[in-house]
Amino acid sequence: MPIAPLSPHDPTELGGYELLGRIGQGGMGQVYLGESPGGEPAAVKVIKPSVVDSETRQRFAQEVEILKTIWGARIAALLDADPEADRPWLATEYIEGLDLSRHVASHGPLPSLLTASLGATLAEALATVHKQGLLHRDLKPANVLLGPNGPKIIDFGLAVFAESSVSLTAPNTVVGTPSCMPPEQANGEKPLTSAVDVYALGAVLLFAVSGHLPYQAANIHVLFHQVTDPAIAPDLSGVPDELVPLLTAMLAHQAQDRPALDDVVQQCRAVIEAQGFKVAQARRRLTTHTAAPTQILDDLLPPAEAPTVPLSPTGQPDAEAAAASPSTAEPGTAATQILPPTLPEPKPERTPTLVDSPKGQSETPGATDPAQSPPPKPASGPDRAPSSLPAPGSRAKGRGGRPRHSAQARITAQRLREVYAARATF
Known part of the structure; x- marks a missing residue:
């Protein structure tokens, strides 16, 4: 998800969350990337001061109560x-990735296999919401986030309890997104x-699947x-x-002519299986195709300084000497700064072909003989190399002036692991 820097008028902290950047905005609110004192990323939604009134507070409180009620693997918690x-x-839980609207705008429509997988996943998620007596009422491409573990639904600001005629909406006022509205x-109509x-x-x-909505008009x-x-x-x-x-x-124009969500799941499964895939295989392909590179803090904070680690006479990092701070090392102890190891440029990998393959072929593109297949990659995400850890910079100190050591410690540990891996004989 694109992250923009904070403006001079933005808050830097809310409810204990340090705000790091902007990730979205709407007519009523602004959404920030926040971080808890323990380092947990979060999407922090704030109502704009210009629209804060009693009705806005009541609607916002209703959204909070609904989010407390909803649970599910495909719902942002x-x-x-x-x-x-x-x-x-x-x-709420921060989901790193593009929303469906931005993904299609950047990469084009999804193949039918992946669209069917997306449909089965979201239909199952909505069925869970409905079992809890709720309706979303504002599902649209911008409210589907394509995260590293699959799609998730966000923004229950217009959600209501099913079969309820009680509403905060003024009479003769329609709320929602017209292009996705039944x-x-x-x-x-109510209820x-x-x-x-x-x-x-x-x-x-x-x-x-097509890049356009059911109805389009400038007016x-x-x-x-x-x-x-x-x-x-x-x-x-x-x-x-x-x-x-x-x-x-x-x-369908008439509500009674539309299928139930369970039927939608089954029909999506049928589309997937007709192309020779299992539902789990299609889900993995969808996640691989839509997952975005990790960039939570990398683009917001300057790179960290490389740690100073003593080397042993053999050239390997000396674990005992490394435990001592350079300022306390005994005179005569050799200390060498370790920079990130220079590794050979990786050969460009062939982009997996996501066009539906016929039955009987291997799920892995290009793999025909198991004995000749390349070794599996480390499990750091679907078909992606492990991303670098976020680097601390200008926000190295948290609230109250307390230094944050966790990010620097993770970076140091990662670079040490890379040095050992590059020089190990096994």
Whole structure:
């Protein structure tokens, strides 16, 4: 996820979280990358001072209560919140990666196999939300984050309890994202049912596989007319044949004509299996294809200074001597600064082909003979080399002036491991 530096008007700390950069904003709030005193990254959402009033606080408090209720592996978890603070805030799990909207804009639409995997994953996640008596009501590509462990759903600011006619919305006011909104929601009908999230998921999958949404118009009034007019069918151009029946059903104008989420999962499974893959294999391919390189702090903080580590006469790092600080070493002790080891430039790897392969072929692209297959890579992420650890810099001291040693210690340990690995005889 792109991270922008803080502006002079941004807070540097909220609720014990040190704020490191901006990761998003909306009409009501700003989202920051924060870090707890123990080093846990978090997405810290803050209501803008210009919109803080009693109704905003009530809506924000409702979002906090809903996030306390929701659980699930594909839901960004609530970490902490204070809706009564001068600047109301909440902190959720930070998911490092692009949202679906940015990923498609940068890399193009997903193949049908990966879109079906995304559909099965998100449908299962929404089913869990519905079992807890909640509706999301604002599912859209920007609210699906493609993290290193798979997609997750965020932003339950418009979520409501199912079958409830109670709302904070003013009469005759529609809230949500019109391009992903089902007709009954656009018409202001209440109460809404789980079918609203089925429709929105269909719009998300349509965008994932084709790069466009069901309806598009420059004028908001024209867009609402397209969404609510049963004679205007959603635009399914660019959708592979195997996904047309499913998306047509999910984007049906009448709520009762849409499939249940369990049926969506089964139909996505059928698309995956028809191409010769298991669901778990498709999930791994989806994660490999969408995972972004680690960059939480690397782009925000300057690089750390290389540690000074004594060497033994054989050229290997001397563990006993390294335990002593250079300032306390005895006179005559040789100390040499170890820079990050210079390793040969890695040969460029062939990008895995994510085009659906026929049945019977190996899941690993290019692997035909197990005896000739390359050795497995270290398990540091799907088909990715281990990323460098974040480096401390100008924020080396935390709140209260307490020095933060954890990041420097991790960097030192990593570089020592690299030195040993480069010089080991085994």
